[in-house]
Amino acid sequence: MKVAVLAKEVPDLEAAVKVVDGGGALDIEKRRVLNFFDEIAVEAALKLKEGNDAEVYAVSAGAGWGIEALRRALAMGVPTAYLIDDPALENSDSLTVARALAAFVGEEGFDLIIGGRQATDDEAGLVGPMVAQVLDIPYVVGVVSLEAEEGAVVVARETEAGRETLRVPLPALVTAEKGLVEPRMPAVTGVMKAMKAQIDRKTLADLGVEADEALPVSGYSPPPKRGGVKMISGEPVEQAKELVRLLKEEAKAL
């Protein structure tokens, strides 16, 4: 079985974000990491490598970024990583990214594609299912268990009503939800190896993909300012009385 992992590089959640140019752009501190859910995807792929002798590779797409994410995947134990690196990805839409990833895995070959449920920066959850649609393969979003069978994977996911188990014939795509597996910490030797690893690059032209622009942003704004916190002092019983009064009379929330 051949497993492709989609690995997105995102700003660390702790990175500072500032609205600049009068709302025209964001200035994001350069602390970049492998997306939280993609790290789970990497671990799930490594489990298939160890338990089912799967061949695993990771691929990322960026406009001058992606290497950090791929080095993390390599350090965790993914043997090979590829980067689709093209300046047009700076301001392309999600479907362009999906087409590029689909074209790449189509060339490289795969039985199963594992991505994350969403990226922590834009929380959009678009690219995974879009890749499946472009490749016309079945997919399941947000899986919390994954078992390989002959020619299929059996996955589970939480639903609004409970839990469901699904069998997906290969080739297929799944996206990882928290709880699927716990990502390992890379060993020092893994980190050393990742630093030296050769990461092959492709451009959109190499893959025969034309970039479509993302929707224009007419403006960025900082988070709305709340009115400031009103602190309520006193003993618990007094605090509760005052809080309930404020929620009822002032906030009209009760």
Added chain:
Amino acid sequence: MSIWVLCEGAGDHYRSSTYELLSEARKLAGSDTTALVVGDDAAFKDKLAGLAGKVVVLAGDNLSPYSAESWIGAIAPVLEEETPALVLCGEGQRTRDILPALAARLDVAAITNAIGLRQEGDAFIVHRPVQGGKAYADYSVSGSCLVAFRPNSFLPDAPADLATTEEERAVSAPASRVELVDSVVEEGKRVDITEAQVVACGGRGMKNAENLKLLDELGTMLGGTYGVTRAIVDAGWEGADHSIQVGKSGKTISPALYFGCGISGIIHHTMGMDTSKVIVAVNTDPEAPIFEYADYGIVGDALQVLPAIIEEIKQLKASA
């Protein structure tokens, strides 16, 4: 200019987000609002009378039980033919299944996790948080676009007085390649946390699993539910399931009233609740970041303050 809303059933009614989105669509498109109903969700289509100019029901094989692949196969040709300016969906699992692949198939723009919508000239402006809520972006939409909105983004307050026509369309949907092996419905599942109007959340400051019943009691008595932080889900507390985890690796909620009890308020949690309308924080540490998000703050032990709040609300209800 027409706006369609993909209605989503839950049990024997539509999710509250369906009503919100139909209301918002009526404000912008008036009688050019179309409610799109697929498969079994048509069972209670009477509830849509007055809420849309038209109800379009898609009927055919393979639509029940729900599967993303079959539904996309049914919906795509209809949208291709009708080309509405916007298709609105409520954020949630089904939307995350359908919307991205549907957008790819139709080659139209897609936005998820949106919280605001307005018209500016010929364009629609879609408002959504980015970078974990550290900034907000206004996307300018002038072509067709599929947009998913967080529940509780809009008040469903537009008049529901449209003359509603109904159109049933026979569609041929492909069988899903994904096979449903087993489906477990959990009995007594609570109010859906993403749609709840009141959510009482707890973190490590709740001390132990037993105390989560205080949150449950508070949330439930106000018609809502309770939620938890990642820390106590990962610690394996009973009653702290991932399905009610709020934050980066859990659910995103936007209730009218949020209580954060024994929660410090790191971004991993706040990005899942920072669009709540009214925020109450209870924490022993006056420096806890949660107070920066709060409207009302109490420095104190949640285990002492919560029972007092519950008692006070009981009295309020008794006197009402």
